[in-house]
Amino acid sequence: MMDVNTPLLLGSGSPRRREILAALGIPVRIAKAEVDESVRPSEAPEPYLVRVVADKLAAVVKLPEARGAAAVLVADTSVIVDGAPIGKPADEADARAMLRMLSGRAHEVWTRFAIGRDASVLAAETVRTRVWFRALDDDEIAAYAATGEGLDKAGAYAIQGVGAFAVERIEGSYSNVVGLPACEVILALRRAGVLGAFPITRKSKGEAR
Secondary structure, X not given: OOEOOEOEEEOOOOHHHHHHHHHOOOOEEEOOOOOOOOOOOOXXXXXXXXXXXXXXXXXXXXXXXXXXXXXXXXXXXXXXXXXXEEOOOOOHHHXXXXXXXXXXXXXXXXXXXXXXXXXXXXXXXEEEEEEEEOOOOHHHHHHHHHHOOOOOOHHHOOOOOHHHHHEEEEEOOHHHHHOOOHHHHHHHHHHOOOOOOOOOOHHHHHHHO
């Protein structure tokens, strides 16, 4: 069972995922294993996410940091436009092109996560959120791309940052767009028997020490 002495191991270098778990009061430590995240020819978005997340989990559970962890959590997020994924922009010009593609229309953000321990997969799920961008003019696109905020993010924007100015509405999980669906992850951890009483109170944190 998870506590401060037996934390969740987050197999991701994403500060957004770490921040979401920290906001939930989940004790975590971080480790990351490199896997091939390139899209294979003719590979559809769902099989791609299933493959990449399975590869991440298989790699992270073998790391020394996984010993003593309550479980391992890994995830991957894709922005889907017209049924095809778009990744992180290569540069500022690529970011502008992506933002023009998203302007004035809806797209989807898919995050797949998996929870495992040793060789066992305890839970795996893909969560989808629909996002509508308002119509952006060229000056707004250029100015936002120049901030650099979206250069390390799929779709070239950050809904939790300046990029919120472009988001007209969403349908589904907000935290999923940031990088990790908080509600679904908590439910999966509880169903898997990794997480006990939740929220974790200060008293229970103190007793765990």
